[in-house]
Amino acid sequence: MKTKNNFSLQYIFINYALYIIMALMILAIGMMSPKFFSLRVLRDILMQSSTRIIVAMGCMYILVSGSADLSGGRTVGLAAVIAGSLAQKSDYYIKFWPNLPEMPLIVPIFAAILIGLIIGLSNGFVTAKLKVPSFLATLSVMMVAYGANQLYCNKAPNNSQPLGGFLKTFSELGTGSFLNIPYIVYIAIFVCIFQFILLTKTCLGREIFACGSNQEAARVSGINVFKIQMVTFALAGACYGLAGCLEAARTGSATSNYGNGYEMDAIASCIVGGCSMTGGVGNVFGVFIGVLIFNIINYGLTFIGLSSYWQWVVKGLIIIVAVSLDMRKYNKEN
Amino acid sequence: MKKTVLFILAIVMMFATVGTVTAEDKPLAGVVWYNFADTFIQNARQSLLNVAKADGTIEVTDADSNNDVATQTNNINNMFAQGVQYFVLNNLNTAAISDIVNQAKAEGVTTIFANTDSPSDEDFANYDDLYLVTSRATESGTIMGEAVAKYWEEHPEADRNQNGKLDYIMLYGFTWHYDTQVRAEYSIQALEDAGITTNRIGGEIIAEYNRGKAQEMVAALLANYSDDIDAIFSANDDMALGAIEALKAGGFFKDEKTFIPVCGVDATAVGVDALKDGTLLVTSLNNPVKLGKAIYKTMWLLENDQEVTTETLGLDGVEVEGHRIWISYTAITKDNVDDASYDINDAAF
């Protein structure tokens, strides 16, 4: 208690490291190019973050419930392709389903979320029922999803071509905006708010946290652990599906390679945002910031014209700094 | 312990027995592609398989290296282990060409490098049964450069910041990728040959041939250099289309005044669509069917003990120089979009 001031400074630094890092990064980039402080940049970063935020939110459900999920990226890819194949103009010359009439916007969105749910439930079944460790279960399901995606894409007449020729309404979903803020940013923020409420304000959310923190105790306390695992994987899958659909709408195209590596970005964002690999810990706002940090790196370093390779180096360093400070935080309390 | 040894012995013997009974009637060609997920490769692969199936002289088996050098190495060994007569390699590992040639020579397998960096003259001198079937990758760069040079001459307002220089963004696939390198190099070369001073903005933008990545990176650059950018070069159509999406979001492509020349390579369906829309300036077609056919025809000629020449191959736009078989790129613009179509089920050769 004799070093009160010292203690609190250190305390602030350790507890708000994430925000300090983010602020320093923004300051550094802004000093090199003042144009960085503009609404346009903010809008771009939010827009680019939005699909990744949704993927990271899905991943967060899984991490909080005490599992791991490697299937995120490939699920995004599969959902993107399926949504894309159902959102093409009828006069597009290599239409994926040549005889399919033009679909209302809800069909591709619904189909993408449905495929995400199916993959999520498969993950849940393999993990919770077949008792395969989640790391392996989701790795295997990820492989199946990727294979299925390539098979689907390779179907005649598409023959592995990138899917294009999307309906105006569908492209509008990804590129249009309301009050100068893109729709997908609203969607991402809605997903975050929904998840925040679900995890902190509802019984289901608290049960997910309980399972993640101590599965055995949760079971003894009368929580249906199987159900919780199925639900978390399904929720995650739905997030991935939605993200895939938006990814296709945003880029105006879809290939089987979409979403590659998103799962690792999502896990990294979650961990940087304060989730624990061992489960039971995590908050939506932290993960949101985690995703933003990575996208600020991506955007900012390109913005100032620094070679893309540096982005990897900086990303890696950020993870080390953020997570090691986080560990200190918990060690201190112990 | 003893059990383990016995088990291993049994397994080894099983493999030995299987190894001795590979008596195939037809010659087998083993093809290793760098990445099935690459649209162009996928089409060339389908074309080769279709031609082989229709003809029936040579059987074709193939493998995917998944864009990974280690996987490619495994695939190569696997093909030699299968005892293929022809080995076709869509090489990823440009540093190891001579080693691969030596390995093929030791195995005595006729080897064709396909759609990749050429083996050196020494390699060809070292091994007689070595061939190269590839497009002139440099042409894809030159086509982009020439198209932009033409546009630059015709549109004085194209120098948007009036600095007398052509300020461009170059979208790279992977910097270690041969195609990426020559496309970047020769497009700028063509501009400089036309007497245009150039200035690259944003350094090496590595978007990994990925549409979404290119879109995000160009958006970031636009936020900073919106008034400077005069043209965008891209090592493939997907990245070019990503750039166009970003430009559209940044207020470009609304009318003729807000047009920015964007060039791609590959003439994919979505790329051709963009040509028709008037957003993409130019792309070039490396016809995958021609690649598939040229690979098969080369093997077919060798199987029938014929010499491989421009005449014996008899494919339009394909030239033979010694053991090197070159396929030309076709420039595709708004005016000749029909030339971009090809039929991967076309089995005539």
Place this chain on the structure above:
Amino acid sequence: MKDPEYILEMKNISKSFPGVKALDQVDFFVRPGKVHALMGENGAGKSTLMKCVFGMYHPDEGKIIIDGQTISIINPRDALDHGIAMIHQELQSIRTRSAMENIWVGRIPYNQIFGVRWVDDKKLYNDTKALFNDLEISIDPYAKAGTLSSSQCQMLEIARAVSYNAKIIIMDEPTSSLTETETELLFRIIHKLTAKGVAIIYISHKIDEILKISQEVSIMRDGKIIGTWPSDELNTDLIVKRMVGREMNNRFPAKSHQPKESICLEIRHFTSANRHSFQDISFSVRHGEIFGIGGLVGAQRTELVESIFGLRKISNGELLINGNPVLIHSPEDAIQSNMALLTEERRASGIIPRFSVMENVVLTKQTANKAYYKKGLFLDNNKRSADAAHYVQAFSIKTPSIKTEIRYLSGGNQQKTVLARWMLINPEILILDEPTRGIDVGTKFEIYSLMEKMAGEGKTIIMISSEMPELLGMSDRIAVMCEGHLSGILDGPTATDEKVMYLASSYKHEEEVLNK
């Protein structure tokens, strides 16, 4: 060199954690060749003090003197180098490795051939065997630690501590999972060690044991040592009084409840799906009865109650509540049938470590009765906090706030929190598995009073206990199990130590008698 009087001197030791002063200027002296007992209620600072000796914590102030030399102990490795070994309260064996590897971990003997260190299996085995023989432990050195019972693991820990040839051995609750025979064996080991001049610091809640084995007793309360006395000047009442800081005449509350005639819970021919576990168990428990289950470690008592609660599968058997057959496949079913189970392993299956005290208390209620805490779509935090606060007060749970994460609480307070979780659903049948294990005397009394009160209300209580006084003192009837079989049911008032022990170790014997 003159032998110093004390082998370990700790002077003026203080240690603070955020919000708590765990140790407050503690002086603690240990003589060589003696057993020095350290007592105190949970949270009094015993474990913290010992962790300072063992290098797991670093004191904020004060000095540690070993053999007359002031030293600073950086980490456990360092402590071992200074001749200090510690047997931990929580078992720390590596489950997938053999017993012998667990003993010598970190110092496995090896032969160096071509610069590579090859494990010397023969020496490893022989050393272990010699150590086990010396200590009279009968564990196969090759057995995987995961396959050993918790008492065997405890013996393993003891053997490991001895193997360091330490001058000071700290034993933190060494007998909590040991049977009576094993406890006697441990005492023989302690005698051998003290004869060689080793000092033992012995932490335990079991007063009888302390009086039997130790020569000196130090008592801690609220982070301070309140005194050190020779053991022969102490008795149970004095110790309890000094630990609690108030008069404590009875260890058990006065028996006020009277079991009713009606039967609440009955099991018939209960047989585990696991062939090595319990077989063909039948008994019935009345309303308002405290039904004790005694037996040695390995008697499958925990397995039995966990099967009743739906945590484990049975291959055969019937369960009746108030005369109606009930099917229970999961804890949810059990909870819906008004059952509650306080598990033996508080850390592994009791607390949700990352949850606040409040969330730990309301967990089962909010899961079992979804509507109860709902306000619209969401949870009603005011109601949850009110319920939790009620129990924190009623059970006098010591916590800075109901929002504090439970992992920062002491063991006894964690136990009371988990108990509150069950009380909140107001169960008809309460199953307690070793409810007072590792808990201080004051808390124990509170838990006993609660059991009395519940039984008085006509609730049914089943209690597994390995502590004989508790089993005899609290139970109306005592079922004794032995190796998965029910070897007999004793009447509480007439049951004695000897009768329970006889049944606990005699199922086979009785069977043999019957066969003849």
